[in-house]
Amino acid sequence: MRPILLMSLAWQDYRADARLSVCTVLALVAVIAPLLVLFGLKFGLVSSLIERLERDPTVRELIPLGGGRFNAAFIDGLRERPDVAFAIPRTRQIAATVDLSIPARNAVLNVEMIPTAIGDPLLSSLPVPTGLDTVLLSHTAAEKIGAVAGDWLDAAFTRQVAGRSQAQRTRLKVAAILPLAVFARDAIFAPLALLEAAEDYRDGRAVPALDWAGDMASSEPRVFASMRLYARTLGDVEPLRRYFVERNLLVSTQAATITQVLSLSRNLSIVFWIIAALAVLGACAAIFAGALSAVERKRRELSVLRLLGLSTGSLLLFVVLQALYSGLLAVALSAALYGLAERGLNHLFVQTPGEYASHLLLRHYGVVLFAVVSASALAAALGGWRVAGIDASKGIRHV
Structure with missing residues:
Protein backbone atom coordinates (compact mmCIF):
# COMPACT_ATOMS: atom_id res chain seq x y z
CA MET A 1 0.00 0.00 0.00
CA ARG A 55 28.17 41.99 30.64
CA ASP A 56 29.99 43.14 33.79
CA PRO A 57 33.72 43.42 32.95
CA THR A 58 34.67 43.71 36.64
CA VAL A 59 33.69 40.07 37.12
CA ARG A 60 36.50 39.11 34.71
CA GLU A 61 39.05 41.38 36.39
CA LEU A 62 42.11 40.04 38.19
CA ILE A 63 43.62 42.45 40.74
CA PRO A 64 47.22 41.85 41.90
CA LEU A 65 47.55 42.01 45.69
CA GLY A 66 50.46 43.47 47.61
CA GLY A 67 53.35 45.43 46.18
CA GLY A 68 54.10 43.86 42.85
CA ARG A 69 57.04 44.38 40.54
CA PHE A 70 55.95 43.91 36.95
CA ASN A 71 57.98 44.99 33.96
CA ALA A 72 56.59 45.89 30.57
CA ALA A 73 57.78 42.62 29.01
CA PHE A 74 55.80 40.54 31.53
CA ILE A 75 52.62 42.54 30.90
CA ASP A 76 53.15 42.41 27.13
CA GLY A 77 53.40 38.63 27.45
CA LEU A 78 50.10 38.54 29.30
CA ARG A 79 48.52 40.67 26.61
CA GLU A 80 49.47 38.08 23.99
CA ARG A 81 47.74 35.23 25.82
CA PRO A 82 44.49 34.05 24.17
CA ASP A 83 42.66 34.08 27.53
CA VAL A 84 43.48 37.74 28.25
CA ALA A 85 41.17 40.44 26.92
CA PHE A 86 43.01 43.50 28.23
CA ALA A 87 46.19 44.22 30.17
CA ILE A 88 47.87 47.52 30.97
CA PRO A 89 50.42 48.52 33.65
CA ARG A 90 49.54 50.69 36.64
CA THR A 91 51.88 53.00 38.50
CA ARG A 92 52.04 53.22 42.30
CA GLN A 93 48.65 54.10 43.71
CA ILE A 94 50.06 56.86 45.92
CA ALA A 95 51.48 58.54 42.82
CA ALA A 96 48.38 58.04 40.68
CA THR A 97 46.30 60.94 42.01
CA VAL A 98 45.55 64.44 40.74
CA ASP A 99 43.69 67.52 41.97
CA LEU A 100 41.07 68.63 39.45
CA SER A 101 39.28 71.95 39.20
CA ILE A 102 37.44 74.04 36.63
CA PRO A 103 38.59 77.62 35.97
CA ALA A 104 36.41 80.25 37.69
CA ARG A 105 35.12 77.67 40.18
CA ASN A 106 36.35 77.12 43.69
CA ALA A 107 35.76 73.36 43.87
CA VAL A 108 38.90 71.20 43.90
CA LEU A 109 38.58 67.43 43.78
CA ASN A 110 41.30 64.86 44.36
CA VAL A 111 40.76 61.81 42.16
CA GLU A 112 42.64 58.67 41.29
CA MET A 113 44.13 58.16 37.84
CA ILE A 114 43.44 54.90 36.05
CA PRO A 115 45.37 53.93 32.91
CA THR A 116 43.39 53.03 29.81
CA ALA A 117 43.97 52.15 26.19
CA ILE A 118 42.26 50.70 23.15
CA GLY A 119 40.30 47.58 24.10
CA ASP A 120 39.51 48.68 27.65
CA PRO A 121 36.37 46.66 28.55
CA LEU A 122 35.09 49.44 30.82
CA LEU A 123 34.95 51.99 28.02
CA SER A 124 32.70 50.04 25.66
CA SER A 125 31.83 52.53 22.88
CA LEU A 126 33.34 55.58 24.64
CA PRO A 127 36.27 57.32 22.95
CA VAL A 128 39.71 56.24 24.11
CA PRO A 129 41.76 59.23 25.34
CA THR A 130 44.96 59.88 23.40
CA GLY A 131 47.79 62.22 24.25
CA LEU A 132 48.62 63.79 27.61
CA ASP A 133 45.78 66.31 27.51
CA THR A 134 42.69 64.08 27.07
CA VAL A 135 40.92 62.05 29.75
CA LEU A 136 37.63 60.41 30.59
CA LEU A 137 35.93 61.55 33.79
CA SER A 138 33.91 59.32 36.10
CA HIS A 139 30.27 60.18 36.72
CA THR A 140 30.71 60.94 40.43
CA ALA A 141 33.70 63.22 39.80
CA ALA A 142 31.84 65.06 37.05
CA GLU A 143 28.92 65.68 39.39
CA LYS A 144 31.13 67.04 42.18
CA ILE A 145 32.99 69.58 40.05
CA GLY A 146 30.19 70.26 37.59
CA ALA A 147 32.06 69.11 34.49
CA VAL A 148 30.61 67.91 31.20
CA ALA A 149 32.12 66.38 28.08
CA GLY A 150 34.24 68.95 26.25
CA ASP A 151 35.26 70.94 29.36
CA TRP A 152 38.87 71.76 30.12
CA LEU A 153 40.10 70.94 33.62
CA ASP A 154 43.01 72.33 35.58
CA ALA A 155 45.07 69.38 36.85
CA ALA A 156 47.54 69.92 39.70
CA PHE A 157 50.19 67.32 40.57
CA THR A 158 51.65 67.94 44.02
CA ARG A 159 54.67 66.54 45.86
CA GLN A 160 56.65 67.11 49.04
CA VAL A 161 60.33 68.05 48.74
CA ALA A 162 62.33 68.79 51.92
CA GLY A 163 59.11 69.51 53.77
CA ARG A 164 57.88 71.94 51.15
CA SER A 165 54.88 71.44 48.88
CA GLN A 166 55.48 71.75 45.17
CA ALA A 167 53.09 71.41 42.25
CA GLN A 168 52.97 71.29 38.49
CA ARG A 169 49.88 72.04 36.48
CA THR A 170 48.52 71.09 33.10
CA ARG A 171 45.19 71.24 31.32
CA LEU A 172 43.08 68.17 30.58
CA LYS A 173 40.13 67.95 28.23
CA VAL A 174 37.16 65.79 29.21
CA ALA A 175 36.51 63.58 26.19
CA ALA A 176 33.49 61.85 27.77
CA ILE A 177 31.80 61.02 31.07
CA LEU A 178 31.71 57.39 32.16
CA PRO A 179 28.27 56.08 33.19
CA LEU A 180 27.76 55.54 36.91
CA ALA A 181 27.12 51.82 36.34
CA VAL A 182 30.58 51.46 34.79
CA PHE A 183 32.63 53.17 37.50
CA ALA A 184 31.32 54.54 40.79
CA ARG A 185 34.43 56.25 42.25
CA ASP A 186 36.05 59.65 41.67
CA ALA A 187 38.60 59.06 38.91
CA ILE A 188 39.92 59.97 35.52
CA PHE A 189 40.80 57.40 32.87
CA ALA A 190 43.96 58.57 31.14
CA PRO A 191 46.70 57.24 28.86
CA LEU A 192 49.46 55.38 30.70
CA ALA A 193 51.92 58.11 29.69
CA LEU A 194 50.13 60.63 31.94
CA LEU A 195 50.37 58.30 34.94
CA GLU A 196 54.06 57.70 34.21
CA ALA A 197 54.60 61.46 34.01
CA ALA A 198 52.92 61.96 37.40
CA GLU A 199 55.02 59.19 38.96
CA ASP A 200 58.24 60.56 37.46
CA TYR A 201 57.48 64.06 38.75
CA ARG A 202 56.75 62.82 42.26
CA ASP A 203 59.96 60.78 42.18
CA GLY A 204 61.91 63.90 41.24
CA ARG A 205 62.53 62.94 37.63
CA ALA A 206 62.09 65.26 34.66
CA VAL A 207 59.06 65.03 32.37
CA PRO A 208 60.18 66.47 29.01
CA ALA A 209 56.78 65.97 27.38
CA LEU A 210 55.23 68.45 29.86
CA ASP A 211 58.35 70.62 30.31
CA TRP A 212 58.66 69.67 33.98
CA ALA A 213 62.22 69.93 35.24
CA GLY A 214 63.91 67.25 37.34
CA ASP A 215 66.58 64.59 37.40
CA MET A 216 67.38 62.54 34.36
CA ALA A 217 65.33 59.37 34.00
CA SER A 218 67.00 56.05 34.84
CA SER A 219 68.18 53.90 31.93
CA GLU A 220 66.77 50.78 33.59
CA PRO A 221 63.35 49.49 32.43
CA ARG A 222 60.43 50.86 34.39
CA VAL A 223 58.94 48.58 37.03
CA PHE A 224 55.20 48.86 37.67
CA ALA A 225 53.49 48.28 41.00
CA SER A 226 50.33 46.75 39.56
CA MET A 227 48.27 46.29 36.43
CA ARG A 228 44.73 46.21 35.10
CA LEU A 229 44.02 42.71 33.83
CA TYR A 230 40.79 41.25 32.41
CA ALA A 231 40.15 37.68 31.31
CA ARG A 232 38.54 37.17 27.92
CA THR A 233 35.70 34.96 29.19
CA LEU A 234 34.30 33.82 32.52
CA GLY A 235 35.93 30.44 32.04
CA ASP A 236 39.36 32.08 31.62
CA VAL A 237 39.40 33.66 35.09
CA GLU A 238 40.33 30.51 37.00
CA PRO A 239 43.18 29.44 34.62
CA LEU A 240 44.65 32.94 34.85
CA ARG A 241 44.41 32.86 38.64
CA ARG A 242 46.32 29.54 38.67
CA TYR A 243 48.91 31.05 36.31
CA PHE A 244 49.68 33.73 38.91
CA VAL A 245 49.58 31.28 41.83
CA GLU A 246 52.21 29.12 40.10
CA ARG A 247 54.46 32.19 40.09
CA ASN A 248 53.78 32.95 43.76
CA LEU A 249 51.75 36.04 42.87
CA LEU A 250 48.50 36.71 44.69
CA VAL A 251 45.52 38.06 42.77
CA SER A 252 41.97 38.88 43.76
CA THR A 253 39.26 37.52 41.48
CA GLN A 254 35.55 36.78 41.46
CA ALA A 255 36.22 33.16 40.58
CA ALA A 256 34.06 32.04 43.52
CA THR A 257 31.04 33.92 42.15
CA ILE A 258 31.60 32.51 38.67
CA THR A 259 32.00 28.99 40.07
Whole structure:
Protein backbone atom coordinates (compact mmCIF):
# COMPACT_ATOMS: atom_id res chain seq x y z
CA MET A 1 0.00 0.00 0.00
CA ARG A 2 1.23 3.44 -0.81
CA PRO A 3 2.59 5.39 2.22
CA ILE A 4 0.27 8.36 1.64
CA LEU A 5 -2.76 6.09 1.50
CA LEU A 6 -1.61 4.34 4.68
CA MET A 7 -1.10 7.67 6.45
CA SER A 8 -4.57 8.80 5.39
CA LEU A 9 -6.10 5.54 6.55
CA ALA A 10 -4.31 5.77 9.91
CA TRP A 11 -5.49 9.38 10.33
CA GLN A 12 -9.11 8.53 9.53
CA ASP A 13 -9.05 5.71 12.07
CA TYR A 14 -7.33 8.04 14.57
CA ARG A 15 -10.14 10.59 14.12
CA ALA A 16 -12.83 7.94 14.38
CA ASP A 17 -11.45 6.93 17.77
CA ALA A 18 -11.42 10.60 18.88
CA ARG A 19 -12.05 10.12 22.60
CA LEU A 20 -9.16 7.75 23.13
CA SER A 21 -6.98 9.87 20.85
CA VAL A 22 -7.68 13.00 22.90
CA CYS A 23 -6.93 11.13 26.12
CA THR A 24 -3.61 9.96 24.69
CA VAL A 25 -2.68 13.49 23.61
CA LEU A 26 -3.60 14.97 26.99
CA ALA A 27 -1.59 12.30 28.77
CA LEU A 28 1.47 13.28 26.75
CA VAL A 29 0.81 16.99 27.29
CA ALA A 30 0.72 16.34 31.04
CA VAL A 31 4.31 15.10 30.70
CA ILE A 32 5.74 17.44 28.04
CA ALA A 33 4.33 20.82 29.15
CA PRO A 34 5.71 20.71 32.73
CA LEU A 35 9.10 19.63 31.38
CA LEU A 36 9.12 22.59 28.99
CA VAL A 37 8.30 24.97 31.85
CA LEU A 38 10.96 23.39 34.07
CA PHE A 39 13.65 23.56 31.39
CA GLY A 40 12.55 27.05 30.38
CA LEU A 41 13.02 28.24 33.96
CA LYS A 42 16.38 26.52 34.23
CA PHE A 43 17.66 27.88 30.92
CA GLY A 44 16.18 31.35 31.39
CA LEU A 45 17.41 31.94 34.93
CA VAL A 46 20.89 30.51 34.44
CA SER A 47 21.35 32.20 31.06
CA SER A 48 20.32 35.54 32.54
CA LEU A 49 22.77 35.11 35.42
CA ILE A 50 25.62 34.17 33.10
CA GLU A 51 24.84 36.98 30.66
CA ARG A 52 24.72 39.43 33.58
CA LEU A 53 28.19 38.30 34.66
CA GLU A 54 29.50 38.45 31.10
CA ARG A 55 28.17 41.99 30.64
CA ASP A 56 29.99 43.14 33.79
CA PRO A 57 33.72 43.42 32.95
CA THR A 58 34.67 43.71 36.64
CA VAL A 59 33.69 40.07 37.12
CA ARG A 60 36.50 39.11 34.71
CA GLU A 61 39.05 41.38 36.39
CA LEU A 62 42.11 40.04 38.19
CA ILE A 63 43.62 42.45 40.74
CA PRO A 64 47.22 41.85 41.90
CA LEU A 65 47.55 42.01 45.69
CA GLY A 66 50.46 43.47 47.61
CA GLY A 67 53.35 45.43 46.18
CA GLY A 68 54.10 43.86 42.85
CA ARG A 69 57.04 44.38 40.54
CA PHE A 70 55.95 43.91 36.95
CA ASN A 71 57.98 44.99 33.96
CA ALA A 72 56.59 45.89 30.57
CA ALA A 73 57.78 42.62 29.01
CA PHE A 74 55.80 40.54 31.53
CA ILE A 75 52.62 42.54 30.90
CA ASP A 76 53.15 42.41 27.13
CA GLY A 77 53.40 38.63 27.45
CA LEU A 78 50.10 38.54 29.30
CA ARG A 79 48.52 40.67 26.61
CA GLU A 80 49.47 38.08 23.99
CA ARG A 81 47.74 35.23 25.82
CA PRO A 82 44.49 34.05 24.17
CA ASP A 83 42.66 34.08 27.53
CA VAL A 84 43.48 37.74 28.25
CA ALA A 85 41.17 40.44 26.92
CA PHE A 86 43.01 43.50 28.23
CA ALA A 87 46.19 44.22 30.17
CA ILE A 88 47.87 47.52 30.97
CA PRO A 89 50.42 48.52 33.65
CA ARG A 90 49.54 50.69 36.64
CA THR A 91 51.88 53.00 38.50
CA ARG A 92 52.04 53.22 42.30
CA GLN A 93 48.65 54.10 43.71
CA ILE A 94 50.06 56.86 45.92
CA ALA A 95 51.48 58.54 42.82
CA ALA A 96 48.38 58.04 40.68
CA THR A 97 46.30 60.94 42.01
CA VAL A 98 45.55 64.44 40.74
CA ASP A 99 43.69 67.52 41.97
CA LEU A 100 41.07 68.63 39.45
CA SER A 101 39.28 71.95 39.20
CA ILE A 102 37.44 74.04 36.63
CA PRO A 103 38.59 77.62 35.97
CA ALA A 104 36.41 80.25 37.69
CA ARG A 105 35.12 77.67 40.18
CA ASN A 106 36.35 77.12 43.69
CA ALA A 107 35.76 73.36 43.87
CA VAL A 108 38.90 71.20 43.90
CA LEU A 109 38.58 67.43 43.78
CA ASN A 110 41.30 64.86 44.36
CA VAL A 111 40.76 61.81 42.16
CA GLU A 112 42.64 58.67 41.29
CA MET A 113 44.13 58.16 37.84
CA ILE A 114 43.44 54.90 36.05
CA PRO A 115 45.37 53.93 32.91
CA THR A 116 43.39 53.03 29.81
CA ALA A 117 43.97 52.15 26.19
CA ILE A 118 42.26 50.70 23.15
CA GLY A 119 40.30 47.58 24.10
CA ASP A 120 39.51 48.68 27.65
CA PRO A 121 36.37 46.66 28.55
CA LEU A 122 35.09 49.44 30.82
CA LEU A 123 34.95 51.99 28.02
CA SER A 124 32.70 50.04 25.66
CA SER A 125 31.83 52.53 22.88
CA LEU A 126 33.34 55.58 24.64
CA PRO A 127 36.27 57.32 22.95
CA VAL A 128 39.71 56.24 24.11
CA PRO A 129 41.76 59.23 25.34
CA THR A 130 44.96 59.88 23.40
CA GLY A 131 47.79 62.22 24.25
CA LEU A 132 48.62 63.79 27.61
CA ASP A 133 45.78 66.31 27.51
CA THR A 134 42.69 64.08 27.07
CA VAL A 135 40.92 62.05 29.75
CA LEU A 136 37.63 60.41 30.59
CA LEU A 137 35.93 61.55 33.79
CA SER A 138 33.91 59.32 36.10
CA HIS A 139 30.27 60.18 36.72
CA THR A 140 30.71 60.94 40.43
CA ALA A 141 33.70 63.22 39.80
CA ALA A 142 31.84 65.06 37.05
CA GLU A 143 28.92 65.68 39.39
CA LYS A 144 31.13 67.04 42.18
CA ILE A 145 32.99 69.58 40.05
CA GLY A 146 30.19 70.26 37.59
CA ALA A 147 32.06 69.11 34.49
CA VAL A 148 30.61 67.91 31.20
CA ALA A 149 32.12 66.38 28.08
CA GLY A 150 34.24 68.95 26.25
CA ASP A 151 35.26 70.94 29.36
CA TRP A 152 38.87 71.76 30.12
CA LEU A 153 40.10 70.94 33.62
CA ASP A 154 43.01 72.33 35.58
CA ALA A 155 45.07 69.38 36.85
CA ALA A 156 47.54 69.92 39.70
CA PHE A 157 50.19 67.32 40.57
CA THR A 158 51.65 67.94 44.02
CA ARG A 159 54.67 66.54 45.86
CA GLN A 160 56.65 67.11 49.04
CA VAL A 161 60.33 68.05 48.74
CA ALA A 162 62.33 68.79 51.92
CA GLY A 163 59.11 69.51 53.77
CA ARG A 164 57.88 71.94 51.15
CA SER A 165 54.88 71.44 48.88
CA GLN A 166 55.48 71.75 45.17
CA ALA A 167 53.09 71.41 42.25
CA GLN A 168 52.97 71.29 38.49
CA ARG A 169 49.88 72.04 36.48
CA THR A 170 48.52 71.09 33.10
CA ARG A 171 45.19 71.24 31.32
CA LEU A 172 43.08 68.17 30.58
CA LYS A 173 40.13 67.95 28.23
CA VAL A 174 37.16 65.79 29.21
CA ALA A 175 36.51 63.58 26.19
CA ALA A 176 33.49 61.85 27.77
CA ILE A 177 31.80 61.02 31.07
CA LEU A 178 31.71 57.39 32.16
CA PRO A 179 28.27 56.08 33.19
CA LEU A 180 27.76 55.54 36.91
CA ALA A 181 27.12 51.82 36.34
CA VAL A 182 30.58 51.46 34.79
CA PHE A 183 32.63 53.17 37.50
CA ALA A 184 31.32 54.54 40.79
CA ARG A 185 34.43 56.25 42.25
CA ASP A 186 36.05 59.65 41.67
CA ALA A 187 38.60 59.06 38.91
CA ILE A 188 39.92 59.97 35.52
CA PHE A 189 40.80 57.40 32.87
CA ALA A 190 43.96 58.57 31.14
CA PRO A 191 46.70 57.24 28.86
CA LEU A 192 49.46 55.38 30.70
CA ALA A 193 51.92 58.11 29.69
CA LEU A 194 50.13 60.63 31.94
CA LEU A 195 50.37 58.30 34.94
CA GLU A 196 54.06 57.70 34.21
CA ALA A 197 54.60 61.46 34.01
CA ALA A 198 52.92 61.96 37.40
CA GLU A 199 55.02 59.19 38.96
CA ASP A 200 58.24 60.56 37.46
CA TYR A 201 57.48 64.06 38.75
CA ARG A 202 56.75 62.82 42.26
CA ASP A 203 59.96 60.78 42.18
CA GLY A 204 61.91 63.90 41.24
CA ARG A 205 62.53 62.94 37.63
CA ALA A 206 62.09 65.26 34.66
CA VAL A 207 59.06 65.03 32.37
CA PRO A 208 60.18 66.47 29.01
CA ALA A 209 56.78 65.97 27.38
CA LEU A 210 55.23 68.45 29.86
CA ASP A 211 58.35 70.62 30.31
CA TRP A 212 58.66 69.67 33.98
CA ALA A 213 62.22 69.93 35.24
CA GLY A 214 63.91 67.25 37.34
CA ASP A 215 66.58 64.59 37.40
CA MET A 216 67.38 62.54 34.36
CA ALA A 217 65.33 59.37 34.00
CA SER A 218 67.00 56.05 34.84
CA SER A 219 68.18 53.90 31.93
CA GLU A 220 66.77 50.78 33.59
CA PRO A 221 63.35 49.49 32.43
CA ARG A 222 60.43 50.86 34.39
CA VAL A 223 58.94 48.58 37.03
CA PHE A 224 55.20 48.86 37.67
CA ALA A 225 53.49 48.28 41.00
CA SER A 226 50.33 46.75 39.56
CA MET A 227 48.27 46.29 36.43
CA ARG A 228 44.73 46.21 35.10
CA LEU A 229 44.02 42.71 33.83
CA TYR A 230 40.79 41.25 32.41
CA ALA A 231 40.15 37.68 31.31
CA ARG A 232 38.54 37.17 27.92
CA THR A 233 35.70 34.96 29.19
CA LEU A 234 34.30 33.82 32.52
CA GLY A 235 35.93 30.44 32.04
CA ASP A 236 39.36 32.08 31.62
CA VAL A 237 39.40 33.66 35.09
CA GLU A 238 40.33 30.51 37.00
CA PRO A 239 43.18 29.44 34.62
CA LEU A 240 44.65 32.94 34.85
CA ARG A 241 44.41 32.86 38.64
CA ARG A 242 46.32 29.54 38.67
CA TYR A 243 48.91 31.05 36.31
CA PHE A 244 49.68 33.73 38.91
CA VAL A 245 49.58 31.28 41.83
CA GLU A 246 52.21 29.12 40.10
CA ARG A 247 54.46 32.19 40.09
CA ASN A 248 53.78 32.95 43.76
CA LEU A 249 51.75 36.04 42.87
CA LEU A 250 48.50 36.71 44.69
CA VAL A 251 45.52 38.06 42.77
CA SER A 252 41.97 38.88 43.76
CA THR A 253 39.26 37.52 41.48
CA GLN A 254 35.55 36.78 41.46
CA ALA A 255 36.22 33.16 40.58
CA ALA A 256 34.06 32.04 43.52
CA THR A 257 31.04 33.92 42.15
CA ILE A 258 31.60 32.51 38.67
CA THR A 259 32.00 28.99 40.07
CA GLN A 260 28.76 29.29 42.02
CA VAL A 261 26.78 30.28 38.92
CA LEU A 262 28.34 27.54 36.77
CA SER A 263 27.80 25.02 39.56
CA LEU A 264 24.16 26.10 39.81
CA SER A 265 23.80 25.50 36.08
CA ARG A 266 25.28 21.98 36.37
CA ASN A 267 23.18 21.07 39.40
CA LEU A 268 19.96 22.30 37.82
CA SER A 269 20.81 20.35 34.67
CA ILE A 270 21.27 17.16 36.69
CA VAL A 271 17.94 17.67 38.47
CA PHE A 272 16.17 18.43 35.19
CA TRP A 273 17.52 15.37 33.37
CA ILE A 274 16.60 13.08 36.26
CA ILE A 275 13.04 14.38 36.23
CA ALA A 276 12.92 14.30 32.43
CA ALA A 277 14.18 10.72 32.32
CA LEU A 278 11.54 9.54 34.76
CA ALA A 279 8.80 11.43 32.90
CA VAL A 280 9.89 10.08 29.51
CA LEU A 281 9.97 6.53 30.85
CA GLY A 282 6.43 7.00 32.10
CA ALA A 283 5.31 8.43 28.75
CA CYS A 284 6.95 5.57 26.84
CA ALA A 285 5.24 3.06 29.11
CA ALA A 286 1.90 4.75 28.43
CA ILE A 287 2.45 4.73 24.66
CA PHE A 288 3.58 1.09 24.82
CA ALA A 289 0.47 0.10 26.74
CA GLY A 290 -1.70 2.15 24.40
CA ALA A 291 -0.25 0.41 21.36
CA LEU A 292 -0.84 -3.01 22.93
CA SER A 293 -4.43 -2.17 23.75
CA ALA A 294 -4.99 -0.67 20.29
CA VAL A 295 -3.85 -3.89 18.65
CA GLU A 296 -6.21 -5.88 20.85
CA ARG A 297 -9.16 -3.52 20.30
CA LYS A 298 -8.63 -3.30 16.57
CA ARG A 299 -7.69 -6.91 15.94
CA ARG A 300 -10.71 -7.33 13.63
CA GLU A 301 -9.90 -4.17 11.63
CA LEU A 302 -6.22 -5.05 11.39
CA SER A 303 -6.99 -8.58 10.26
CA VAL A 304 -9.19 -7.14 7.50
CA LEU A 305 -6.30 -4.93 6.42
CA ARG A 306 -4.07 -8.00 6.41
CA LEU A 307 -6.66 -9.75 4.24
CA LEU A 308 -6.54 -6.78 1.82
CA GLY A 309 -2.84 -7.40 1.34
CA LEU A 310 -1.06 -5.27 3.95
CA SER A 311 2.21 -6.71 5.11
CA THR A 312 3.28 -7.01 8.73
CA GLY A 313 5.48 -3.97 8.29
CA SER A 314 2.59 -1.91 6.96
CA LEU A 315 0.37 -2.95 9.87
CA LEU A 316 3.11 -2.01 12.30
CA LEU A 317 3.55 1.32 10.53
CA PHE A 318 -0.22 1.84 10.86
CA VAL A 319 0.09 1.58 14.66
CA VAL A 320 3.26 3.72 14.78
CA LEU A 321 1.66 6.47 12.66
CA GLN A 322 -1.20 6.85 15.12
CA ALA A 323 1.32 7.18 17.96
CA LEU A 324 3.16 9.83 15.94
CA TYR A 325 -0.07 11.77 15.44
CA SER A 326 -0.54 11.83 19.20
CA GLY A 327 3.06 12.89 19.74
CA LEU A 328 2.93 15.73 17.20
CA LEU A 329 -0.35 17.08 18.55
CA ALA A 330 0.96 16.83 22.10
CA VAL A 331 4.12 18.78 21.21
CA ALA A 332 2.11 21.52 19.49
CA LEU A 333 -0.31 21.87 22.41
CA SER A 334 2.51 21.75 24.97
CA ALA A 335 4.45 24.45 23.10
CA ALA A 336 1.38 26.68 23.08
CA LEU A 337 0.80 26.16 26.80
CA TYR A 338 4.47 26.82 27.52
CA GLY A 339 4.32 30.03 25.49
CA LEU A 340 1.53 31.31 27.74
CA ALA A 341 3.42 30.23 30.87
CA GLU A 342 6.64 31.87 29.62
CA ARG A 343 4.94 35.22 29.07
CA GLY A 344 3.34 35.10 32.50
CA LEU A 345 6.54 34.14 34.32
CA ASN A 346 8.63 36.79 32.57
CA HIS A 347 5.98 39.42 33.25
CA LEU A 348 5.86 38.56 36.95
CA PHE A 349 9.53 38.05 37.78
CA VAL A 350 11.67 40.07 35.33
CA GLN A 351 12.42 43.75 35.91
CA THR A 352 15.59 44.11 33.81
CA PRO A 353 15.14 44.38 30.02
CA GLY A 354 16.84 41.62 28.09
CA GLU A 355 16.69 39.10 30.94
CA TYR A 356 14.33 36.15 31.31
CA ALA A 357 12.84 34.12 34.11
CA SER A 358 11.85 31.50 31.54
CA HIS A 359 13.12 31.22 27.99
CA LEU A 360 13.58 28.61 25.28
CA LEU A 361 15.34 28.82 21.93
CA LEU A 362 14.06 27.42 18.65
CA ARG A 363 16.56 24.58 18.81
CA HIS A 364 15.09 23.50 22.15
CA TYR A 365 11.68 23.02 20.54
CA GLY A 366 13.38 21.03 17.79
CA VAL A 367 15.02 18.75 20.36
CA VAL A 368 11.70 18.23 22.13
CA LEU A 369 9.96 17.40 18.85
CA PHE A 370 12.66 14.91 17.87
CA ALA A 371 12.64 13.27 21.32
CA VAL A 372 8.86 12.92 21.46
CA VAL A 373 8.60 11.58 17.91
CA SER A 374 11.43 9.10 18.48
CA ALA A 375 10.06 7.91 21.83
CA SER A 376 6.53 7.60 20.42
CA ALA A 377 7.68 5.63 17.39
CA LEU A 378 9.88 3.28 19.42
CA ALA A 379 7.28 2.65 22.13
CA ALA A 380 4.51 2.13 19.58
CA ALA A 381 6.68 -0.25 17.56
CA LEU A 382 7.46 -2.30 20.66
CA GLY A 383 3.84 -2.25 21.74
CA GLY A 384 2.49 -3.08 18.30
CA TRP A 385 4.67 -6.12 17.64
CA ARG A 386 1.65 -8.35 18.18
CA VAL A 387 0.32 -7.34 14.75
CA ALA A 388 2.72 -9.94 13.39
CA GLY A 389 0.52 -12.65 14.85
CA ILE A 390 -2.75 -11.44 13.34
CA ASP A 391 -4.35 -14.02 11.06
CA ALA A 392 -6.03 -12.71 7.88
CA SER A 393 -8.76 -15.38 8.15
CA LYS A 394 -10.03 -13.76 11.31
CA GLY A 395 -11.15 -10.82 9.24
CA ILE A 396 -13.45 -13.11 7.26
CA ARG A 397 -14.84 -14.74 10.40
CA HIS A 398 -15.31 -11.23 12.00
CA VAL A 399 -13.55 -12.41 15.14
